Amino acid sequence: MEKEKTDKKDHILDVAEKVFSDLGFDGASTRMISGEAGVNMAMLNYYFGSKEGLFLAVFERKISSFQTLLQNIGNEGISSWEKLEKCIDKYVDRIIVNNCFQKLINREISISKRTDLSDKITEILMTNVLEFKKIFDEGIKSGSFHKDTDTQLLIATVFGTKNYIINAPQIASLLLGHDIRDEKFLEEKLKPRMKKYMKRLLKAYLMNDDDNEK
Amino acid sequence: MEKEKTDKKDHILDVAEKVFSDLGFDGASTRMISGEAGVNMAMLNYYFGSKEGLFLAVFERKISSFQTLLQNIGNEGISSWEKLEKCIDKYVDRIIVNNCFQKLINREISISKRTDLSDKITEILMTNVLEFKKIFDEGIKSGSFHKDTDTQLLIATVFGTKNYIINAPQIASLLLGHDIRDEKFLEEKLKPRMKKYMKRLLKAYLMNDDDNEK
DNA sequence: CCAATCCAATCAATCGATTGATTAATTTTG
DNA sequence: CAAAATTAATCAATCGATTGATTGGATTGG
Numbered sequence: 001m002e003k004e005k006t007d008k009k010d011h012i013l014d015v016a017e018k019v020f021s022d023l024g025f026d027g028a029s030t031r032m033i034s035g036e037a038g039v040n041m042a043m044l045n046y047y048f049g050s051k052e053g054l055f056l057a058v059f060e061r062k063i064s065s066f067q068t069l070l071q072n073i074g075n076e077g078i079s080s081w082e083k084l085e086k087c088i089d090k091y092v093d094r095i096i097v098n099n100c101f102q103k104l105i106n107r108e109i110s111i112s113k114r115t116d117l118s119d120k121i122t123e124i125l126m127t128n129v130l131e132f133k134k135i136f137d138e139g140i141k142s143g144s145f146h147k148d149t150d151t152q153l154l155i156a157t158v159f160g161t162k163n164y165i166i167n168a169p170q171i172a173s174l175l176l177g178h179d180i181r182d183e184k185f186l187e188e189k190l191k192p193r194m195k196k197y198m199k200r201l202l203k204a205y206l207m208n209d210d211d212n213e214k
Numbered sequence: 215m216e217k218e219k220t221d222k223k224d225h226i227l228d229v230a231e232k233v234f235s236d237l238g239f240d241g242a243s244t245r246m247i248s249g250e251a252g253v254n255m256a257m258l259n260y261y262f263g264s265k266e267g268l269f270l271a272v273f274e275r276k277i278s279s280f281q282t283l284l285q286n287i288g289n290e291g292i293s294s295w296e297k298l299e300k301c302i303d304k305y306v307d308r309i310i311v312n313n314c315f316q317k318l319i320n321r322e323i324s325i326s327k328r329t330d331l332s333d334k335i336t337e338i339l340m341t342n343v344l345e346f347k348k349i350f351d352e353g354i355k356s357g358s359f360h361k362d363t364d365t366q367l368l369i370a371t372v373f374g375t376k377n378y379i380i381n382a383p384q385i386a387s388l389l390l391g392h393d394i395r396d397e398k399f400l401e402e403k404l405k406p407r408m409k410k411y412m413k414r415l416l417k418a419y420l421m422n423d424d425d426n427e428k
Numbered sequence: 429c430c431a432a433t434c435c436a437a438t439c440a441a442t443c444g445a446t447t448g449a450t451t452a453a454t455t456t457t458g
Numbered sequence: 459c460a461a462a463a464t465t466a467a468t469c470a471a472t473c474g475a476t477t478g479a480t481t482g483g484a485t486t487g488g
Contacts, residue, residue: 008467024325026240030444040469045445047467103324110321110381111238122384129385152389153411156378157371163381164374165367167324170336175343175366197367204418244478254435259479 009047012037017058021100024107025055025117052117062101063124066094070131080139081207087132088198091162096186096194099166106167129155136206145206154205161198165190223261224275226251231272235314238321239269276315277338284345294353295421301346302412305376310400313380320381343369350420359420368419375412379404 015037019028030051034041048054073086095102109121132155139145165172169180178185229251233242244265248255262268287300309316323335346369353359379386383394392399 024238024240026238029442031442041444042446042470043468051444106381107238107321107324109384110317111236111241118384122388125382125385126388129389133389150407150411150414153375153379153408154415155389156386157375157415160374160376160378161367161371162374164370164377167320167377168336168339170323170332171339171343172370174336174340175347175369193364194367197364200364201368201371201415201419204422205415208418208422243476245476255478256435256480257433260434265478 008039012039012044012047012054013058013061016054017062017101017104020055020058021104024104025051025111030054055117056120059105059121059124062098063128066090067124067127067131069094070128074131074134080135080142080144081203083135084132084139084202085199087135088158088202089195091158092191092194092198095162095166096191099186102163102166106163129159132158139206146208149206154202158198158202162194165194222253226253226258226261226268227272227275230268231276231315231318234269234272235318239265244268272318273334276312277334284342288345288348294349294356294358295417297349298346298353298416298420299413301349302372302416303409305342305372306405306408306412309376309380310405316377316380320377343373346372353420360422363420368416372412372416376408379408 012033016028016033019033019036022028023032030044031041033054034044044051044054048057069090070087073083073090076083076086078086105121105125109118109125111118133151136145136149136151136154140147140149140151165180173180176190178189180186180190226247230242230247233247233250236242237246244258245255247268248258258265258268262271284301284304287297287304290297290300292300319335319339323332323339325332347365350359350363350365350368354361354363354365379394387394390404392403394400394404
């Protein structure tokens, strides 16, 4: 029976994630979510306290597993560049699977007013950001990366490039000549292509011939 | 008195643009907009028919100024790299001035419904996208840019890096150690820094030493 | 005077949240 | 073990607040 409970909560979270992703936080109503999940409205507040609590629960469930993923890479005994390559691989894999959730994040983070909620989102996202930054800084310190690297804007590039493709699918589809939402294209074509591209871009910027390496 | 009317409508549109940008379409209420604009609620429907009509009016007013930002540069008699540098300058200048409207665009384009609107947004955004693409392709053809450049993903990087900073100001502020919304910081620090960074990033990627230039 | 402009008041609908009652499951107790 | 007591889970009903929208009358200017 313990299992039942967890399953039900998980099911609510699944539905909530879908509805929030499609309609945004404000656009989604608790009635809609509870209705689609087949549970009573009061259950949402019973389980998650509030609409905001539900949203955060959706958020934290998705994000936590990725956090530890990046953190482990950061602690491995490999070169900074190798760490970076691994992070890119994991990151590209991740975001392409969960692209509807990513869209949700990017939409809600751009809302300025909802401070309590967006503060929490920011805090969670920052851990991933800082994990990348740590690797950049470490690489600069060890001399393997260009020493006047703008790590902060480079992070904007890493996350921004991905966001652009996921968040503006109409434009990305026109640009790439394929429907972005085609799973097969994403998995077989875009994923390896993005990995290769990001690595080449970062390598060119971090390790060009001005003062080190080759 | 015609003037009065136009001024008032324009003022409403100014406020609406700001509020929609901060809170999103669903998050913004017509009361809030009318209150902040100092007009009666009923005036919004009187002038614009509905909330959605107001939203569309905000867009259409801005739309015209958006086209042909980069088009002249493409036809100048200078090298591809020089064109690219000019485009970056113009682009960075531009987005920092209108960043709240940019936020609005980037948020609404990620919403799957409201197709009539997002089609229009897509069309407008594509003109700038294609201008960059034209320069990239031209540079590759002439041999000044690396020949296996992924121009399409590079465009995602150019626009995505900017979007990330504008759209996730909380994260960008934490990352940069300054409040992104500080006009002085934007103008005096971030703008030149972004220009320099983007040029160095593109140059490293487009003109590294694998097979051409230096 | 009349059409355009404006506004206070109000509309039905929906929002998130809470209530008290009821059932199911678990724990305690004799 | 079984009855009693307690806790957890679920429900229908409804709360006050707010939403976008509309009305009918006041005000204005030509």
